[in-house]
Amino acid sequence: MSTGWVKQVILLLLAFGLYLWSWQQAFGEPPPLSPHILQQLQEHIHYSSTGPNKIGYIAIDDRAAGINQSTWLYVKTALEKYKKEPPIFILLELNTPGGEVYSAQQISDALKEIDTQFDIPVVAYVNNWAISAGAMIALSCRFIAIAKDGSIGAAEPVIQDQSGKMEAASEKVNSALRADFANRARFYGRNPYIAEAMVDKDMILVVRDGKVIKLDEESQARLNGPTPDLLLSRKGKLLTLDAEQALEYGIADFLVPPTKTVSLTPGEEQSGKWPGSKMALMHLPFFEAIPHAEVDAYRMDWKMHLFAFLASPTISSLLFLGLAVGFYLEMTSPGAGLPGTVAAVCLFLIILSSFALEIGNWLELILLLSGIAIVLVELFLLPTFGLLGFIGVLFFLIGLFSMMLPGLSSISFEFDTQTFNAAGDLVMERMAWLCGAFLVSLLLIGLIARYVAPSFAGFSRFVLKGNEQTGYIAGVSPSQLPQPGAKGIAATVLRPTGKVLIDNAFYDAISTGAYIEKGAPITVAGLEGSTLVVDQDAAKEEKR
Secondary structure, X not given: OHHXXXXXXXXXXXXXXXXXXXXXXXXXXXXXXXXXHHHHHHHHOOOOOOOOEEEEEEEEOOXXXXXXXXXXXXXXXXXXXXXXXXXXXXXXXXXXXXXXXXXXXXXXXXXXXXXHXXXXXXXXXXXXEEEOHHHHHHXXXXXXXXXXXXXXXXOOOEEEOOOOOEEEOOHHHHHHHHHHHHHHHHHOOOOHHHHHHHHOOOOEEEEEOOEEEEEOOHXXXXXXXXXXXXXXXXXXXXXXXXXXXXXXXXXXXXXXXXXXXXXXXXXXXXXXXXXXXXXXXXXXXXXXXXXXXXXEEOOOOHHHHHHHHHHOHHHHHHHHHHHHHHHHHHHHOOOOOHHHHHHHHHHHHHXXXXXXXXXXXXHHHXXXXXXXXXXXXXXXXXXXXOHHHHHHHHHHHHHHHHHHOOOHHHOOEEOOOOEEOHHHHHHHHHHHHHHHHHHHHHHHHHHHHHHHHHHHHHHOOOOOOHXXXXXXXXXXXXXXXXXXXXXXXXXXXXXXXXXXXXXXXXXXXXXXXOOEOOXXXXXXXXXXXXXXXXXXXXXXXXXX
């Protein structure tokens, strides 16, 4: 009796599978949604029977550059828009080979937040690839739709070794990411073992009696008997699911068949608004029934494009390079000219991009500005650059690097395995970019000091030029310099450093306090190496 019942169940399952196959072959589309998925859709996606029904749309199609901080900025600003103007749901189209784990974690957390805290469900549409970090993002959405030729998985973390070669991350990093994937899958009721197998190539999964279970060894698999195990994930191979597998094992909720849709017009592309019927997903049974569905895609304005441009490690490193070289030229050439302007603009853009990416906060900004203020006080009000100036430089560098290193506040290091977490890997990568920019800036400064600086003064009205430099004396013995009490005029503005003219010869000089205008009479108050110390009060008395 029991054996006959089992045979009947098996025959029914075979018949149902044949039905599904014949349906797809005949109609080229999936069968109706399962009652469970249909109930979930009805519970979380609420639309008006009279319309209009707005659908948010975000596309992560980073097949070239991959997911990075620019992608995070795009998604973050899009979600901020939808929080203010809530759609009935957000369609997130994915076609990406992966990218930065930390950026993907930021995106994934934001997607879960807008669903659970703002009641705006997210439907991930895997339109070809959701690999690595893309799989993490998909698993963080309440619903997952997948194209017939789509695939999801293969998320083993890799790091760059000292030779620049990519290699698998340590077990510590792998374990942390594996647990992260499992938690994200479990959050919306998906199988955590399948999510873990996407990260860990040593996991062995089989389908036994309709359930996915984990084995310690392949030898534990049940290969014989009336219901043998189906080997889903072998040891030594990352799990990647095609569309049918993702649907069968509950990772994807519905399949999107090849659907002929009307192309978007240039006006619709530019405005970011078009009828929902132009999206393949909207031809599935539940979505097709939504009346007056209109897609409201997020389009970045020029400001967001600028922030995304500044967020790339290449551009941020170039800004750091411009800041360093501009600061050097301004400090070695008296007068606020082009180099100082370039350095100020670079610093402003660094601060702007940092706050746009939510990297920097007010503490870093206060440290940075305090450091600048301390350095200016040390340069202009004190005769020498000492401990206070060093503290100012330290504050400035701490604030600057904190703003330029995303994930710095989330970094952690495991001493037993000598590895960083995902945020630490991103910080180290950005640090490598900045160190490279620093070395290039040193090289440029050396070349400028050797070959460009002599002619650079010709570009500034504040620096001596042409024949006026005839008779300039530098690097001479202090005994050959004008002694205290010698009189002359300021050849440049002293703020507090500059040049003075005494007996038709030019000398490096520093004032004891405030500015000294160009052409003002000066009196030598003392010597510091080969630099003359000018007494401003003495200069004023001489003028009177």
